[in-house]
Amino acid sequence: MTDILVIGAGPAGLAAAAAARRRGATVRVIDSAERTGGQYWRHLPESRPAGREAVLHHQWNTYQSLRQALEFDPGCTIDTETQVWAVERRADGTLRVNLASGDVDGTRATESVVPDRLILATGAHDRALPVPGWTLPGVFTAGAAQAMAKGERIAVGDRVVVAGSGPFLFPVTASLGQAGARVVGVFEASRPSRMARHWLARPWELAGASHKVSELAGYVAHHVRGRVPYRTGYGVVEIHGTARVEAVTVARLDADWAPVLGTERRIDCDAVCLGHGFTPRLELAVAAGCELTDERFVRVDGEQRTSVDGVFAAGEITAIGGVDLALAEGEIAGWVAAGGSTADAPVRSARRARDRFTRFAERIATAHRIGASWSSWLQDDTIVCRCEEVDAGTLNRVAESTASVGLRSLKLTTRAGLGLCQGRICGRTVEQLLAGASGCTAFADGTTTDRRPIAAPLRIGDLARAPQSTETSPHQIP
């Protein structure tokens, strides 16, 4: 029987596990979070049932049925609070996946497994571009605000400004409203003309994705009903406050996202949510040796196979397309990894859904692409790398004085991206700013911030007790 390890218990990973079980494989699902569901199905712990999950979560039923199918299935093991901290490529071509489980603050159990097939469904981090004042208390990434609203039922403030780009700003706004905040404005950086061009072009392609469109339309209706001002071609260009957020300056942005002088306006608020898209969590895929696309997602073929034999990828690490795309990709990855084919009837609808939502994802990517001139709203003392407190001025000064065109050297001379997050949060931004400052389009050392051989910090004591290469768990399923 094929033995499959799925990393990530979000929509993609759960759908993969369920499909692989249907095709007869044994499955083990790993997630570092306390509960399954990933970014999308964030919910209160079982001990605090809220009864309103279905209202807060689209497709709550999908989650419930996936979860029930897997949790009571003896052929499937689900391990939460279990982190993959390293993936090794061994000489015989197999991959050794190193796990640490238990409370991250205590001693953790370590284990290593060599699965027949690996499905990567590690999702994406939401991304916020730096803005002067964004380190003030009261500034959140849109994802964090959403997570607090959905998972904890806490609103981040009373008067909240939401800014950034992409359709994801809608559900965040809606959740904030449901958690009791007043959203005083939503500012979408993309200009109406660009959005219209990419969202309204070739409408037939969206036909099948209509529930996605109507989900978005529902959000728009909500905005209108709730009279939340929604402005396109605008951005928050500065955040004000002494001890915490007191106000923001918003300005019109040109097509490249440079603020247009003279259009600034001050808005009082006590919280700001920033969301400028997502960064895929690529470290495990990179460690496994998977090829990336030019846009730096994991490259997969029509069967969700990566460039590495036996390794599949699904969900936001292959494209940002929302939960429906993640579910469809996961189902295909699980089915094929277990020995099936995309021609098989049981995955026909998943295949169609994937094709539709892939086009939807492409539209999101083009309609909301980050403008090349966004950094013109930065000030010299705007922190870019929060872990190491490196500001924009330092990046420029060091790049200029060393004349370096190597990312590795620039990171080590500025310390940007070397902190606790290891560039997970700031990496793409640091790369962009350093490339701009050193005047190169691609770094001469060919490195990126996606490589992190240690995928999650590990206590030295736990590392010292990690299994030797000869001690590999034989098979994970009872």
Add this chain to the structure above:
Amino acid sequence: MRVAIIGAGITGAACARLLARAGYDVTVVERGAVAGGTSASCEGNLLVSDKTPGPELDLAVDASVRWPLVARELHDELGPGFPSIEFEPKGGLVVSMTPEGAEPLRAFAASQRAVGIHAREIATDDALELEPHLSREITAAVHYPQDAQVQPVVAVEALLASARRAGARVMTSTEVVGSLHDAGGRMAGVSTSRGDVHADLVVNAAGPWAGEVAGALGLSLPVLPRRGMVLVTTRMPHRVFRKVYDADYVGATQSGDADLQTSTVVESTAAGTVLIGSSRQRVGFDDRLDVDVIREIATKSLRLFPFLEDMQVLRTYGGFRPYMPDHLPVIGADPRVPGLYHVTGHEGAGIGLSVSSAEILLALMNGTTPPLDPAPFAIDRPTLTPHLQEVAS
């Protein structure tokens, strides 16, 4: 005189600076980016403590005198706007962890003292006073005040920035693929992926790739890579004040695995992280992560500093030490081709030895007296000749 230097690691950078300041017309040719090779994948230890009396230790002693001067000159020249090379003359502490390990360490220190090294044997209690978080199990300790440290990547960038101010040119993303010769067979430059670079003298400073580069120039040079891995922790309040080493490399305690050896070095960086090194392994240029290796480094570090148990490893990195079969660097002219020099093979000490290696090179080019006898580093030394065969042309 035009000089082409191949490689912009610490060796190429130190040579470029010295030659440019001496009036040579210098072009550095680098395949990737500056400090993109071994010099960005190491620790910045400037050590005398780990070296057996002999030519390498002599070179290290010379370097230990030069580094404080170089650090000051760079700071004065480049100003406070340039990142600091973080030169810290913090000294080293070598300790043995077993009863059997104590005597070899003492004997080793005595042999170093005999050639003038400050190797102060101290009582274990005094060692614990210097390093309060060190394991109580230590059986002997030697303090080396001459040991120091730099941030190697900033050091490379600073040396090259200084070289540029003295007129040197640096070509990045430019790979040396062959050699140019004049009618008499002298070097006349190198051919690169971006066209020819004409020069009267050529310096091969390509680190672990110096053998490949020599091959492209039509010669053999037995430089080999020896992989090393380092662990980096999250930031913490300073608890390790010097460079602290386990003396097991001195004594009998050899790793059972002939191919994998680790000797523990623990040090704090200016940023507050702790670096834990390092391993030695002959695996060619294979850069895949091997958990067995980093596990062994972690295990041994706990022997020295039990408090590390609860510290987090944030990342790991590794590089390839360039080594010669007889474990001495090559510094000097290649008698096989007039106009060609090699400065490479510094193995695990190339950061420290760079500034002195450059001085020897400069003296050899100028025809003046080098700061120390260059004969042990000559390419035609007896211990290297068996490994050198002329490439049949």
